[in-house]
Amino acid sequence: MLEFFSRSAEQTRRIGARLGGMLQAGDVICLQGNLGAGKTTFTQGLAQGWGSLDTVSSPTFILVNMYRRADGGRMFHLDGYRLDSAPEAEELDLDSMLAEGALVVEWPERLDDLIPSEHLWIGFEHIEDETRQMKFHARGIRYDGLLDGIRQSIVGGS
Ligand SMILES: Nc1ncnc2c1ncn2[C@@H]1O[C@H](COP(=O)(O)OP(=O)(O)OP(=O)(O)O)[C@@H](O)[C@H]1O
Ligand SMILES: [Mg+2]
Numbered sequence: 001m002l003e004f005f006s007r008s009a010e011q012t013r014r015i016g017a018r019l020g021g022m023l024q025a026g027d028v029i030c031l032q033g034n035l036g037a038g039k040t041t042f043t044q045g046l047a048q049g050w051g052s053l054d055t056v057s058s059p060t061f062i063l064v065n066m067y068r069r070a071d072g073g074r075m076f077h078l079d080g081y082r083l084d085s086a087p088e089a090e091e092l093d094l095d096s097m098l099a100e101g102a103l104v105v106e107w108p109e110r111l112d113d114l115i116p117s118e119h120l121w122i123g124f125e126h127i128e129d130e131t132r133q134m135k136f137h138a139r140g141i142r143y144d145g146l147l148d149g150i151r152q153s154i155v156g157g158s
């Protein structure tokens with residue numbers, strides 16, 4: 001587990017960008033936290049660091065956004081917030097998304113069993129004003145590696 005306190009939206013984007021630079025197709029990143037905790041802000045950094053040609057927007061009304069990169073790479077951004085019925089969730093073909101790109105999920109707890117067992121789980125908490133606590137949990141070897149990468153970039157100064 002890695003704990004980090006971000007003092008601004010910009011700093012949250014910067015940490016996201018570090019992780020984004022390491023993402024590959026098949027990676028699963030879960031962003032858990034209340035409304036306004038910083039999940040979409042973090043995703044903006046992720047997409048930027050990954051090299052997205054598209055702007056990140058909150059997918060609250062459309063469930064999944066897809067971002068493209070110049071080399072044809074894809075990133076999927078899913079928001080489970082509005083997902084309140086099981087049939088709707090079952091229509092989501094996460095496997096075909098993962099075959100094509102990385103998957104970032106806001107409100108992953110609403111997708112329950114659909115989330116692959118190996119993933120990086122990041123919990124966001126609004127502490128006060130512009131301070132957000134971020135807790136990173138790696139589930140699986142791939143994610144231990146990603147966590148080490150984030151740890152090093154934080155230690156190296158962000
Ligand atoms: N340290 C910080 N990290 C992230 N966001 C911050 C921080 N300080 C202030 N903010 C502000 O808090 C808000 C976070 O909103 P954001 O859309 O990222 O939340 P969210 O977790 O995606 O919420 P939702 O569940 O509604 O999708 C933004 O307005 C952002 O500018
Ligand atoms: Mg959001």
